[in-house]
Amino acid sequence: MKLQPVSVAVVVSDRKRAMDWYLEKLGLDMLMNQEHVVVVGRKEGGLQLHLCQYDETGLEGLEPGNTGILFFTDKGMTETCRELVNRGVKLIQHPKKDMFGWFCQFADPDGNEFTLMSSSE
Numbered sequence: 199m200k201l202q203p204v205s206v207a208v209v210v211s212d213r214k215r216a217m218d219w220y221l222e223k224l225g226l227d228m229l230m231n232q233e234h235v236v237v238v239g240r241k242e243g244g245l246q247l248h249l250c251q252y253d254e255t256g257l258e259g260l261e262p263g264n265t266g267i268l269f270f271t272d273k274g275m276t277e278t279c280r281e282l283v284n285r286g287v288k289l290i291q292h293p294k295k296d297m298f299g300w301f302c303q304f305a306d307p308d309g310n311e312f313t314l315m316s317s318s319e
Contacts, residue, residue: 205237205246210308211262213251219307220247223285245269263309275300275316282314293319 210216213236220226220238229246230237239246245267252262271278275293279302283289290311291303300316 205248206265206267207248207250208265208267208306208310209250209252209262210306210310211252213249215307216249220249223282223287225285263305265310265312267310267312269312269314271314271316273316274318275302275314276319278302278314278316295319 208216213234217228217231217236217238221228226238226247227241228236229239229241234251236249237246238249247267279289279293282304287304289302289304291301291313293300293302295301298315300319301313303311303313305311
C-alpha cells in the first residue's frame with residue numbers, strides 16, 4: 199500500500215503573507231496555489247502544509263497561532279538553526295538537548311509554533 203503525503207492545516211491571518219514566509223524563510227516549495235487552496239512543502243514528498251486563512255467561510259471558529267507541528271532534520275541542529283536565523287526566522291527556543299535528542303522551536307508570523315528535532319548537534 200502506498201500512502202499519500204500528509205497535509206496539515208495551518209491557520210493563518212493572511213494567506214499571501216504566510217505563503218511568502220514559508221517559501222522564503224523555511225525554503226519550502228509551492229505545491230498548489232489555486233485561489234483558496236495554498237499548499238507548501240517539499241516537491242520530493244513528505245509533510246505538506248495547507249495554509250488556511252481563518253476568516254474564510256467555515257473557519258471563523260479557528261484562530262491563527264494554535265498549530266504545533268514537529269519537523270525533523272537530518273542536518274545538525276546548530277547548522278539548521280543558523281540557516282533559519284540567517285533567513286530571518288526568530289527562534290523561540292534555541293537549540294537544546296533533552297532525552298529525545300536536539301530540538302529548537304520557532305514560530306511563523308501568526309504565532310504558529312514549530313518544533314525542529316535532530317539526533318545531532
